Amino acid sequence: MDIPRIIQEQKQYFLSGETKPLSFRIHQLTKLKQAIQKYEHEILFALKKDLNKSEKDAYMTEIGVLLEEISFMIKHAKSWVKPERVKTPVTHFGSKSVIYKEPYGTVLIIAPWNYPFQLAISPLIGAIIAGNTAVIKPSELTPTVSKLLKRIVDETFPPTYITVVEGAVETSQALLKENFDYIFFTGSVPVGRIVMEAAAQNLTPVTLELGGKSPVIVDETANLDLAARRIVWGKFLNAGQTCIAPDYLFVHEKVKQPLLDKISDYIEKFYGKNPLENDDYTRIVSKRHFDRLVSFLSNGSVVIGGTYNEETLTIAPTILDHISWDDAVMEDEIFGPILPVLTFQQIDECIEAIRNRPKPLALYTFTANEAIQQRIIHETSFGGGAMNDTILHIATPYLPFGGVGNSGIGSYHGKKSFDTFTHHKSVLHQTTKFDLPVRYPDFKDGLKWIKRLMK
Missing domain, CATH: 3.40.309.10 (Aldehyde Dehydrogenase; Chain A, domain 2)
Structure with missing residues (x-):
């Protein structure tokens, strides 16, 4: 599998701007929900085969929670994606301050084996509603779920938008060498350290969902x-x-x-x-x-x-x-x-x-x-x-x-999933109708006026 090519094509697709409209994001989540419902019995079978999960536990913890999360995202996303007007101090008189919600780009999701379907799809939901493209690396320890996950994603989305890359440790290592825009990892503390070290090479932001003695x-x-x-x-x-x-x-x-x-x-x-x-x-x-x-x-x-x-x-x-x-x-x-x-x-x-x-x-x-x-x-x-x-x-x-400390970095679920996969870009819109001269070096008694304003 040509991992660099997959990532490059996803980055190009993201730059096309197609993933950014809210209507597109909601449509993709709707397709994902329909796919999960369509493959419900296959998902339950795969979880039974890999982990012997009961149908009740599997539905409750791996399917139902995802359907609920998607519905929540679709219901609330409209208010989240809007530019957010915030207050501007008197020192910036004449301007307005706005926070724009911008997707990171192409994200990597590394999923664990204990809830192999849910913990692959749950962060994906956040990545989609935030407007990103995504590469999912499922766990090789649950091969039946991994294969089914790839089948569902391949049937639902083009690989330039969302794709599943199967494999063992070597595949994870190859993916971590690439320059993703965000990495979301769920797993053990020792592997979390490896992921963070790899991310640091490209200064890639991460969310680490780890564990500990609770x-x-x-x-x-x-x-x-x-x-x-x-x-x-x-x-x-x-x-x-x-x-x-x-x-x-x-x-x-x-x-x-x-x-x-x-x-x-x-x-x-x-x-x-x-x-x-x-x-x-x-x-x-x-x-x-x-x-x-x-x-x-x-x-x-x-x-x-x-x-x-x-x-x-x-x-x-x-x-x-x-x-x-x-x-x-x-x-x-x-x-x-x-x-x-x-x-x-x-x-x-x-x-x-x-x-x-x-x-x-x-x-x-x-x-x-x-x-x-x-x-x-x-x-x-x-x-x-x-x-x-x-x-x-x-x-x-x-x-x-x-988590916090050794148990993790960052968080998700609900609006926090949207925020996790979103860059909050701050922009000051300044007036051109006038210009306050106090900041310029030739303003007489500038320091005195600045001290009055900045207190």
């Missing part, structure tokens, strides 16, 4: 039944292969055992007595990832789950107790169906532990104490999160989603 805190005032239900759902959705899944549990020592009992009940209710025999239980994406996760099962003590099947690459929802920060499971993001448990007596212990480690992508707190909620929000730094829930903050187009 805590869930449960204090002694929490509704334990509700907390257990929502934690089990958020943690074991997609077999824990979710960048914003609760990575470890901080629970007040007074309610630890009652909470774990309820977690055990909900695991059985959601996945059966033997989750490994559940036909709808998501598998681990590869043998390498599976082996890494299995190695964590020797940390601490298994109090729930702990079983696994190497043939099907499945690991039962597992809770690890008697864990310390020195255990291997606490070093990096787990990204699997294993939840380590730590206890605390005072909320200060949780805050201090979180602040002393890389900033997480998400944070969840279950408490009936409003003061505790406010302390967590204002005394810890994290990408986003929820109070008395998990995961759902990612599913509203009114909240931007993104």
